[in-house]
Amino acid sequence: xxxxxxxxxxxxxxxxxxxxxxxxxxxxxxxxxxxxxxxxxxxxxxxxxxxxxxxxxxxxxxxxxxxxxxxxxxxxxxxxxxxxxxxxxxxxxxxxxxxxxxxxxxxxxxxxxxxxxxxxxxxxxxxxxxxxxxxxxxxxxxxxxxxxxxxxxxxxxxxxxxxxxxxxxxxxxxxxxxxxxxxxxxxxxxxxxxxxxxxxxxxxxxxxxxxxxxxxxxxxxxxxxxxxxxxxxxxxxxxxxxxxxxxxxxxxxxxxxxxxxxxxxxxxxxxxxxxxxxxxxxxxxxxxxxxxxxxxxxxxxxxxxxxxxxxxxxxxxxxxxxxxxxxxxxxxxxxxxxxxxxxxxxxxxxxxxxxxxxxxxxxxxxxxxxxxxxxxxxxxxxxxxxxxxxxxxxxxxxxxxxxxxxxxxxxxxxxxxxxxxxxxxxxxxxxxxxxxxxxxxxxxxxxxxxxxxxxxxxxxxxxxxxxxxxxxxxxxxxxxxxxxxxxxxxxxxxxxxxxxxxxxxxxxxxxxxxxxxxxxxxxxxxxxxxxxxxxxxxxxxxxxxxxxxxxxxxxxxxxxxxxxxxxxxxxxxxxxxxxxxxxxxxxxxxxxxxxxxxxxxxxxxxxxxxxxxxxxxxxxxxxxxxxxxxxxxxxx
Amino acid sequence: xxxxxxxxxxxxxxxxxxxxxxxxxxxxxxxxxxxxxxxxxxxxxxxxxxxxxxxxxxxxxxxxxxxxxxxx
Numbered sequence: 001x002x003x004x005x006x007x008x009x010x011x012x013x014x015x016x017x018x019x020x021x022x023x024x025x026x027x028x029x030x031x032x033x034x035x036x037x038x039x040x041x042x043x044x045x046x047x048x049x050x051x052x053x054x055x056x057x058x059x060x061x062x063x064x065x066x067x068x069x070x071x072x073x074x075x076x077x078x079x080x081x082x083x084x085x086x087x088x089x090x091x092x093x094x095x096x097x098x099x100x101x102x103x104x105x106x107x108x109x110x111x112x113x114x115x116x117x118x119x120x121x122x123x124x125x126x127x128x129x130x131x132x133x134x135x136x137x138x139x140x141x142x143x144x145x146x147x148x149x150x151x152x153x154x155x156x157x158x159x160x161x162x163x164x165x166x167x168x169x170x171x172x173x174x175x176x177x178x179x180x181x182x183x184x185x186x187x188x189x190x191x192x193x194x195x196x197x198x199x200x201x202x203x204x205x206x207x208x209x210x211x212x213x214x215x216x217x218x219x220x221x222x223x224x225x226x227x228x229x230x231x232x233x234x235x236x237x238x239x240x241x242x243x244x245x246x247x248x249x250x251x252x253x254x255x256x257x258x259x260x261x262x263x264x265x266x267x268x269x270x271x272x273x274x275x276x277x278x279x280x281x282x283x284x285x286x287x288x289x290x291x292x293x294x295x296x297x298x299x300x301x302x303x304x305x306x307x308x309x310x311x312x313x314x315x316x317x318x319x320x321x322x323x324x325x326x327x328x329x330x331x332x333x334x335x336x337x338x339x340x341x342x343x344x345x346x347x348x349x350x351x352x353x354x355x356x357x358x359x360x361x362x363x364x365x366x367x368x369x370x371x372x373x374x375x376x377x378x379x380x381x382x383x384x385x386x387x388x389x390x391x392x393x394x395x396x397x398x399x400x401x402x403x404x405x406x407x408x409x410x411x412x413x414x415x416x417x418x419x420x421x422x423x424x425x426x427x428x429x430x431x432x433x434x435x436x437x438x439x440x441x442x443x444x445x446x447x448x449x450x451x452x453x454x455x456x457x458x459x460x461x462x463x464x465x466x467x468x469x470x471x472x473x474x475x476x477x478x479x480x481x482x483x484x485x486x487x488x489x490x491x492x493x494x495x496x497x498x499x500x501x502x503x504x505x506x507x508x509x510x511x512x513x514x515x516x517x518x519x520x521x522x523x524x525x526x527x528x529x530x531x532x533x534x535x536x537x538x539x540x541x542x543x544x545x546x547x548x549x550x551x552x553x554x555x556x557x558x559x560x561x562x563x564x565x566x567x568x569x570x571x572x573x574x575x576x577x578x579x580x581x582x583x584x585x586x587x588x589x590x591x592x593x594x595x596x597x598x599x600x601x602x603x604x605x606x607x608x609x610x611x612x613x614x615x616x617x618x619x620x621x622x623x624x625x626x627x628x629x630x631x632x633x634x635x636x
Numbered sequence: 637x638x639x640x641x642x643x644x645x646x647x648x649x650x651x652x653x654x655x656x657x658x659x660x661x662x663x664x665x666x667x668x669x670x671x672x673x674x675x676x677x678x679x680x681x682x683x684x685x686x687x688x689x690x691x692x693x694x695x696x697x698x699x700x701x702x703x704x705x706x707x708x
Contacts, residue, residue, distance in 0.1 A: 009645065074699055080650075126647055133673055248669075256653050304649035305672070312673040 007130070013123050020060035020116055027052045028109055046099025050092075053108040057088070061115045078263040080299040087295040088115045091613060094289055114296060114617045121621025128628045129305060132313065135635065142194040142213040142234055144178035150222065160212075161229040169223050171216045179225045180232045183208045186221035190214040195233065196322040196567040213237065236559060240324055247327025251588050255307045258596075259300040266603070270294035273607060286609065293606035296616040302595045302624035306631045307588055313634035314584030322567035323577045330563045333546050334581035337529040340472055340574075341518060343511070343540070344483035344490070346533035347550055347571070348497060349459040353385040356440055356456045367453035370445050374411040374420035377401045382441060382457055408443070419446040426451070440489055458489070465497050468571040473500070475578070480518070482511050512539045519543065531574060537561075548574060584634050591627045598623040637686055641677040642707040643670070643697075651701045658696045664689040677706070 006014065027049075030036060036049035058065075068082040076082075088111045095107030148155040150168040160178040163169060168184065171177050177190070187205040192198055195213045204210055210223060213234035229235055248256075274291035278284045311328035318325050325331050345351050358364050372390040375383035376399075399411040399418075407428065408421010419425055426433040426444050433451040436442040440458030444451070469479050481502040483490050490504030503514055518528055530537070530544035533551065538561040541547030549562035551569025559565050566573035602619045605611040646652055652672040659668045659679070667680035681689045694706050 070702065076654075076700075080648075133675075137674070259650055259653070299650070301649060304653070308649070308671075308673055 006127070010123070010127060010130075013119070013126075016060065017116070017119055017123060020056050020119075023059070024053075024056045024109075024112060024116055027056065031109065046096070049108050050096065050099070053112045054092070057092075057112045057115060060112075060119050061085075061088070064115065064119075078267060078298075080263075080301070083263075083267065083295045083298045084115065084118055087292045087613070088112075090288065090292040090295075094285060094292075097285070110613055114613050117614075117617045117621060118296075121617070121624060124621070124625050125301065125305065125628065128625060128632075129309065132309060132628065132632050132635075135632075137316075142176065143238055144176040144212065144234065147178040148172070148175075160232075163225055163229060165225055165228060167225050169225060170220060171223060172220050173216055173218055175216055176234075177210055177212050177214045177216060177223065178232075178234075179212050179223070179229055180227040181210060181223040181225040183210060184222050184224045186219060188219045188221045189217040191217050193322075195237070198322065198568050237319075237324065240326060240559065240565075247329050249311060249328035249332040251332060251585075251592065252307055252311065252328060255300075255303050255592070259304050262300045263298050266294055266298040269603075270298075289613075290606055290609055293611070293613045293616045294603060296613055297599055297602050297606075297620045299620070300599075302599075302620075302627045303592065305624065306591045306595070306627035309628060310584055310588045310591060310631040310634055313631060314580055317635055318577060318580050321573065321576050321580075323573050323580070324559070324565040324567065325577070325581075326563050326565075330546055331581045331584055333527050334529070334564065334578060335585040336525075337527040337546060337578070338476065339478045339480065339518065339522065339526055339528045341480045341482060341515065341528060341530045341540075341544065342499070343530075343532035343537055344481050344485065344493065345459060347531055348465050348481060348499075349461050349493065351459065351533070353381050353441070353457050354460045355385060355389045356438070356458045358455050359434065359436065359453050363453045367445050367455060370418050370447055370452060371420050371443060371455055373399055374401065374409040374418050374445075378403075378409070382443065385457060386443070386455060415448075417448055420444070438492070440492065459493075461493065461497055462571060464571050468575055469497055469499055471575050472578075473498075482506055482514055484508070484511075511537070512543060515540045515543045519545075531571075533569075548577070580634075587630055587634050591630055594630075595623050595627050637681050637683050639679045639681070639690075639708075641679060641693075643675045643677055644705045644707065646670075646672065646675050646701065646704045648701070651704070654700050655697050655704075658700060659693050662689060662692050662696065665693070 027036075031049055036052065064081045065085055068079060068085040071079040072082055091107055091111035091114065095111065098104070098107065144160050146157045147160045147163050148170040149158050149163060150170050155170050163179055169179065169181070173188070183204055183206055185206060187203075189201045190204055190210065192202050192211070192214045194215070195211060201217055202214075204221070209226075210221075211234075212232040270291040273294065274288045278287040281287070308328070311331060314331050315325050315328065318331075325334070342348050358367050368386070368390050371386050372392075375386050399413045402410045402412070404410060404421065404425065407425040408419065411418040411420070419429055419431065420443060422442065423433070423435070423444065426446065429446070429449070431446045431449060431451050433444050433446070434454070436454050436456055438456055440456050443455045443457065445453055445455070472479055479500045481490070481494055481497075481499045483493075483502065483504055484506050485493075485504055487504045490502050494502040506514060515528070515530060522528060527545045529546040529548060530540050531548045531550065532541060533549070537549075541549060541561045541563075546564060547562040548564045548566065549559070550566050550571070550573075564577060566577070598619055602611070602616050606613075606616055649672045652670045655677070656668055656670040659665055659670075659677070664682045664685060665679065666682065667678070669678045670676075671678070679693065690708060694708075697704060697706055
């Protein structure tokens with residue numbers, strides 16, 4: 001443990017603890033060797049060790065006593081400081097009574113030690129909490145501190161919020177880009193990891209759009225801003241992440257409630273324990289001592305700290321992977337999610353068309369060439385992808401292109417006639433064609449009334465889709481695909497990616513209805529998760545239990561509608577998010593079960609008189625520290 | 637009106653929830669959430685009497701945890 005990482009307050013406390021601890025050890029050892037109570041031969045011999053221990057007690061506990069008195073005056077009876085004082089002062093009182101009665105003197109050391117170890121525990125707790133708080137916050141530290149505003153040929157460092165739209169800012173290598181904008185001079189490489197979780201650096205040049213929060217790696221660039229700071233990506237993300245932990249999960253609410261009742265209940269039991277058995281056995285000293293041990297474990301702090309800390313660590317870890325989770329409650333829900341509904345285009349598939357196959361193979365060049373001539377005048381996505389594949393300057397000089405709606409294009413030049421379109425076009429022109437049996441969009445090509453071949457075009461399935469779906473299935477998650485495509489295409493894709501169910505030919509509004517159906521027919525324990533690319537999926541995202549939006553760095557509307565946003569357009573983020581959620585919840589449950597079990601065990605053992613107050617304080621402090629350390633495991 | 641208030645020396649997690657409870661009861665406070673981890677209080681109040689509400693919030697927090705400072 002390095003001293004320089006401590007705050008001023010922690011340093012002061014550490015010194016105080018060390019002084020008190022060494023004094024305590026000296027007195028304790030002397031007491032055991034010389035028996036301090038017998039140093040002065042008198043019936044008030046107990047006063048000597050009492051005063052020595054009391055001085056240590058006051059050094060280590062003056063603030064606790066002070067707080068206890070103050071909080072009692074403020075009407076807080078179940079204050080942990082107060083209860084600690086009662087426990088330790090009670091132990092002193094028992095020892096004094098023993099002294100006055102002339103019995104063997106014992107208990108001064110214990111009273112003193114309990115408070116001492118309580119303080120040691122508090123110190124570690126505060127240290128561990130601060131440290132974990134720092135390490136999590138560093139993860140999410142993407143806030144730019146300044147912007148270099150360009151004025152003529154000089155720069156001025158100003159607060160990012162003072163930069164206006166259209167101002168030119170300069171970003172040096174190693175600096176964070178403070179505002180969204182467009183590069184007007186310079187080429188560089190950007191580290192976008194903090195935003196997207198993508199570890200590959202991004203090359204940018206003039207006219208590249210850049211997002212705030214990226215780190216400029218290699219050379220100086222000048223950026224013309226397109227947004228104000230509060231509108232910039234980095235502000236949006238920070239606001240989201242900072243607000244995230246205010247959305248409390250059920251586990252957190254449970255703990256808050258538990259904490260509310262725990263202390264009063266323990267105190268009441270302690271009271272009962274002090275009075276009832278004593279009345280029966282008349283052994284007041286024993287039972288009061290046991291009830292005082294109860295008060296030592298009356299603070300629910302271990303739980304109250306470790307649960308939100310675990311969630312926060314989970315949210316922090318997710319954001320490191322470019323996954324923004326809007327609240328602990330969504331993390332909790334995500335761990336329970338067992339029905340995943342996917343939008344097809346843009347989510348499971350890339351959303352851009354690509355040529356799948358050309359038939360027949362020996363006519364490959366010819367088919368493509370003729371199709372490019374016919375499609376050269378169109379800006380339809382299908383035409384675009386054919387031209388892109390052809391990738392040569394198209395010789396369309398002299399061809400007159402006629403568009404036949406719903407069928408295709410006819411290109412004519414002299415006596416050459418090219419037909420390019422769907423089955424209808426072939427049928428209407430009486431051309432014998434070979435029917436394509438694969439699903440997808442098919443463009444048939446004929447030249448001079450003779451069939452040449454066809455081009456089959458389909459939306460490309462994302463590389464990771466199958467892996468992600470089988471990953472989800474291995475966790476017994478049901479997967480459903482929704483698409484606006486026709487039955488054939490939908491079936492084909494569904495078979496290829498091995499999704500459990502699919503619904504085809506859905507208009508955008510049908511998708512929401514479909515989600516509503518799933519939501520209303522599910523079991524209460526089911527959690528429905530909708531994954532979409534966000535642009536027209538906002539209603540579905542909002543309607544489902546958890547809406548996950550993909551690749552949404554730039555889209556504000558999506559971030560608003562979704563509960564979880566994947567900054568990178570990669571489905572694997574879902575698996576990561578799910579894993580993080582599961583891990584977080586596992587640790588949360590461990591902490592709840594472990595802390596409650598240990599506390600109850602201590603209570604039972606103290607009530608039976610098996611353990612002493614020493615054990616109680618060790619157990620209580622130990623469980624808090626273990627819970628905090630366990631919470632930090634989320635981060636690993 | 638929404639305000640995020642930085643809290644310093646908020647040492648105990650159960651005090652954080654006590655503060656939250658107490659502030660919630662103040663008239664004019666629509667929403668409050670005390671975040672022990674980020675040491676912040678998110679406060680949403682009605683627009684009228686904002687200064688007065690804040691004064692009450694500070695007073696309540698001081699009452700519960702005198703060591704904790706609110707940075708408005």
